[in-house]
Amino acid sequence: MKPLKRGRGSHFGPLALAGERMEGIGFVCSSAATRTTTATKRMSTAAGMKAEAAPRKTVLVTGVSRGLGRALSLELARRGHAVIGCARSPDKVQALQHELMAVSLDASSSSSSSSASPPSKHLIIDLDVRSDSGVQALAKLLMETKRLPDIIVNNAGTINKNNKIWEVPAEEFDMVMDTNVKGISNIIRHFLPLMIQRKNGIIVNMSSGWGRSAAAEVAPYCASKWAVEGLTKSVAKELPPGLAIVALSPGVINTDMLVSCFGSSASLYQTPETWAPNAATMILNLTTEDNGASLTV
Ligand SMILES: NC(=O)c1ccc[n+]([C@@H]2O[C@H](COP(=O)([O-])OP(=O)(O)OC[C@H]3O[C@@H](n4cnc5c(N)ncnc54)[C@H](OP(=O)(O)O)[C@@H]3O)[C@@H](O)[C@H]2O)c1
Numbered sequence: 001m002k003p004l005k006r007g008r009g010s011h012f013g014p015l016a017l018a019g020e021r022m023e024g025i026g027f028v029c030s031s032a033a034t035r036t037t038t039a040t041k042r043m044s045t046a047a048g049m050k051a052e053a054a055p056r057k058t059v060l061v062t063g064v065s066r067g068l069g070r071a072l073s074l075e076l077a078r079r080g081h082a083v084i085g086c087a088r089s090p091d092k093v094q095a096l097q098h099e100l101m102a103v104s105l106d107a108s109s110s111s112s113s114s115s116a117s118p119p120s121k122h123l124i125i126d127l128d129v130r131s132d133s134g135v136q137a138l139a140k141l142l143m144e145t146k147r148l149p150d151i152i153v154n155n156a157g158t159i160n161k162n163n164k165i166w167e168v169p170a171e172e173f174d175m176v177m178d179t180n181v182k183g184i185s186n187i188i189r190h191f192l193p194l195m196i197q198r199k200n201g202i203i204v205n206m207s208s209g210w211g212r213s214a215a216a217e218v219a220p221y222c223a224s225k226w227a228v229e230g231l232t233k234s235v236a237k238e239l240p241p242g243l244a245i246v247a248l249s250p251g252v253i254n255t256d257m258l259v260s261c262f263g264s265s266a267s268l269y270q271t272p273e274t275w276a277p278n279a280a281t282m283i284l285n286l287t288t289e290d291n292g293a294s295l296t297v
Helices: 014-022 038-053 067-078 090-109 132-144 170-198 219-236 256-268 272-284
Strands: 058-062 082-087 123-126 151-154 201-206 243-249 294-296
Touching: 058 067, 058 170, 067 082, 067 090, 067 272, 082 090, 082 132, 090 123, 132 170, 151 170, 151 272, 170 201, 170 219, 170 243, 201 219, 219 243, 219 294, 243 272
Parallel strands: 058 082, 058 151, 082 123, 151 201, 201 243, 243 294
Antiparallel strands: none
């Protein structure tokens, strides 16, 4: 399936495009590429409800200024979990920090229990995941303040402008690989040893249907997401008991990234806000049995 060729005419009307993509290529992975896991089974057994009662977790989500990362962060805060987040837009980072605190205050004041815990502490910072030293400083800060994440969601990502590979400038290719692959690697480099020391932790690497299939004009992005799948499966073999790492394809969601590759037909897809509750439930229910899996939510 080709991405929409905006400005140069598309082979497909929006509905045909949507139907074709939903059948298995594009951002949606085929069922053969996804195995049913303990996490997906747990989701179908009212695990969503149990997530509300589960102990509070600290979740590090990268790329929280908009799209999936932002919606997921708000959903986690609504459920009482503490969110550590990062992105490169200082204004949006600051706004989300306030919004998360307000969500947590609301959640705790509307609780009927007199023994309700205080609102979770969130920390949203301006950080570029491409910066190894920046990620190292965050890990040190969280270690020192005893806020090491129980779960890390490596969500920050970028896509190249639709283009044949020979028309993609070298800097743009680098940007996609540096963010989508090396950004995850930076997080793993500095957080995994701390999780290993603590003997538990779950790492979720945001993949894509295009990490399991391919499309024209998004070769840098496809290459980066296939790399995410490979990196995940390789690291899974290095983990000691108590830890797990998975690749998660989020499906097709109407975000800025989708608009970049699908154009106006992005509006045919679900919003990050409708996606987030299912994603949060799945992520919160991952266990070490899921180690190395390629999942889809
Ligand atoms: N939307 C979909 O249908 C879809 C499908 C498959 C996979 N995905 C994956 O899901 C993830 C989220 O996608 P999305 O659709 O929500 O994208 P999006 O709307 O473009 O948001 C991307 C987020 O990543 C952040 N980011 C980008 N580069 C960063 C960097 N170097 N350091 C820190 N943060 C950075 C952005 O914030 P700043 O610009 O403020 O830094 C933004 O918050 C990505 O990994 C994407 O590949 C999405």
